Amino acid sequence: MTGWNIDRRKFLKAAGALGAGLMMRPGFAWSADGDTLRIRMEGDLQTLDPAFMNGGIEDVIMRGIYVTLNRFGDLREGSPWAPWGAEKLEQKDPKTIAFTLIDGLKWSNGFGAVTADDVKFSYERIAHPDLGSPWAYQFEQLDHIEAVDARNGIIHLKSPYQPLFVVSLPYYGGHILSRVGMEKAGGKFTTEPPATCGPYIFADWQQKQKVTLTTNPNWPGPRPEFGKVEIYIVSDDQAAQLAYEADAFDYTKIATSATKAVKVSPPADTAVIEAQSTRYVWLTINMLSPRLQDIKVRQAVQYGVDVGQILIGVYDDLVPRSTGVVQPGSKFARAKNLIEGADYEKSAALLAEAGVNDLTLTLTVMNDSIRTATAQIIQASLEQAGIKVEIQPYDEAAFWGVGDKTQGDGYKNIDLALMDFAGGVDPSENLVWFRPDQIGAYNWSGFDSPEYEAAYEDLVAEMDPAKRIELSNRMEDLMEQSGCFMFICHQPLVAIHRTGLEPVIYPDGHPNPVLFKKKA
Amino acid sequence: MSSVTEAPPSSLGRQRFAPLRALLADPFTGAALILVAGFLITAALAPWLAPYSPTKIDVLHKLQPPSAEHWFGTDHLGRDLLSRIVFGTRTALTIAMVSVVIAGAIGLLLGLIAGYGPRWLDALLVLTFDSLNSLPMIMFALAIITVLGAGTSTLIIVIAATSFPSYARLIRAQTLALKNSDYILAERLLDAGTVRIIFVHLLPNVVGPLIILLSMDIPVVIMVEAGLSFLGLGVRPPTPSWGSILYDGYTSIRSAPFMVIFGGFPLVLATLGFTFLGEGLRDYLDPRLKLRRPA
Secondary structure (H helix, E strand, C coil): CCCCCCCHHHHHHHHHHHHHHHHHCCCCCCCCCCCEEEEEECCCCCCCCHHHCCCCHHHHHHHHHCCCCEEECCHHHCCCEEECCEEEEEEEECCEEEEEECCCCECCCCCCECCHHHHHHHHHHHHCHHHCCCCHHHHCCEEEEEECCCCEEEEEECCCCHHHHCCCCCCHHHCCCCHHHHHHCCCCCCCCCCCCCCCEEEEEEECCCEEEEEECCCCCCCCCCCCEEEEEECCCHHHHHHHHHCCCCCEEECCHHHHHHHHHCCCCCEEEEEEEEEEEEEEEECCCCCCCCCHHHHHHHHHHCCHHHHHHHCCCCCCCECCCCCCCCCCCCCCCCCCCCCCHHHHHHHHHHCCCCCCEEEEEEECCHHHHHHHHHHHHHHHHCCCEEEEEEECHHHHHHHCCHHHCHHHHCCCEEEEEECCCCCHHHHHHHHCHHHECCCECCCCCCHHHHHHHHHHHHCCCHHHHHHHHHHHHHHHHHCCCEEEEEEEEEEEEEECCEECCECCCCCECHHHCEECC | CCCCCCCCCCCHHHHHCHHHHHHHHCHHHHHHHHHHHHHHHHHHCHHHHCCCCCCCCCHHHCCCCCCCCCCCCECCCCCEHHHHHHHHHHHHHHHHHHHHHHHHHHHHHHHHHHHHCCHHHHHHHHHHHHHHHCCCHHHHHHHHHHHHCCCHHHHHHHHHHHHHHHHHHHHHHHHHHHCCCHHHHHHHHCCCCHHHHHHHHHHHHHHHHHHHHHHHHHHHHHHHHHHHHHCCCCCCCCCCCHHHHHHHHHHCCCCCCHHHHHHHHHHHHHHHHHHHHHHHHHHHHCHHHHHHCCC
């Protein structure tokens, strides 16, 4: 018997040969040049149940492992929608939409074909008030779904709901679940879906590190360009940029503060995406606060904030000022704000008219760099108008508790709060949060306008685009006239990626790896 | 090596400065004393030493590199970095000193009571000290800050609440060692009251080690304050703090690395200064420890 005998030279030879062999193996690659796409997301997943999705990485994974009837295209192309899980999606009349599922869609784990009954189950489940889904509003006009046969179904609405194709179907609540799978799972699950049917399989999850998706061999649609998607979890933008430069991923969002430097001198083999996201930022002025019940005082705050300073100081002038919660540049955006710029004299005069001296307000803010920098500019700006502001930073979890009416009456004592929400393509998606029923939930300004509520109901039912524009503009006028809002901007979206990639970004700013392409 | 016990009583003046001379005799302690004195003077004279207001925002001149106008450059909101560091010294030392003094006072009082009081009270207090000691400081801080919100007073409460049990434990041990000593027994025989025994006879004899521990904890508290401010859970903006300067620098590290360098420098110096001073004080107040140390 020959004994195992190796010296340093033999070891190096063997290692070199092994390395060369591996590199020459077809399909092997470390990056997007090959079959693996590596993208970075900020946080870990908590659930894969669409009804309780929090967004972020969950959104990215669910686009891979489930299907929706339609899907969005790239944000930079105006997020056009196209059929996806349905081969046909047809509006028969304002309250009736017929769909036909693509042929060959199958559930994993032996749960059979994806059927119209699964669509019925999924949408009616999320719409049901007993479930308590935060996305139930996307289906609030759903009456029922009629499963005509295995692949054909009809969505019946209670009343016309224009945003269905851009708010309900392609988004969070629009992901289809298996009725049988869910029943076997006892009606609920968190991170282990009973069955999936999308172009990818949820192959591996290393908590707080990485999620791996691999292609679904039973997927009947167009095969994704990448056989494997690795989603790395890195919370910090600076760390992510360093990791990208060290070739740890192929796509990552970067910090706004890094944009200028990256544009001047991008890392090797890198393209920069600079777009305006749908995430809108505004200053909430709470009319329920004892200090802000007089509209003149609220208007004094509106006149006392110099938004231009925020755009320069925090956003490096990468984005213009918003004229509302609707994205500037979209056809629904207002032409201008009613209060266009800071006017400290007007602000002081309004305070004098209201008979208020030595006004001190608390500005509630989340404790990250961008938000605290914005808060400090607001503070300095209002000081010039004679309004003293104390900044109260909170971490994310505590912040959302401050305005939550289920945690007591504290929401009535908020003075000012710096807020930002991810928006959608349709204006109703952005305007929904300021309806009266959202007071003490997401409407922290106490804004309670019956005219706004009526306009919202008209907006979602209206089919005429011109009338919809008029309605959404009127709603933003009402918001501003109430003195409860100071619109700031829609945050810039800055991401970097390898030049060999063509990323597709959803309106919420998250990538959709299913649609990523390799450049020819 | 000189120490207070070895100082020749040649004159009153020499005697008065003997402790200082003893501290300065050790080069590390001497350097530390100068550093600490420098920080204390900077904190006290911050409004006169800082060239600009530490909170004045000038976004058109943000992230300017060091220049004749702004020696340390400007931060992400265009504020003068040197001025923020100077005022940050005041913030760091105020929080460190106030919280350590409060924690020391509570620890001293409760330690004396535990050590000299009845056994049941001792057991109860020790249980309290140990329970509080078992809480990780940062987790406890995060919980309190979540409830009370970030701010200077919250920081002081958190630091004092998590620090005093170790001081109390130390004082209790010292008190237990002394409570049956001859001079205390003699006081008891002379019908001296408990309060008198505790505050007149025990306190002066147990306070020395506490002072050493307090001085050595100051850099720890400075680091905790900086750490929480780095996380955005320390002092409220726009109050300058070394930790928040570091965080602001970190977020702009690619375009303005000088912020992290200038922001980190005082933190390192303060930690070194207070640590070496604490060790020097320990050697001075307890020369036996020094004799045991290798040359």
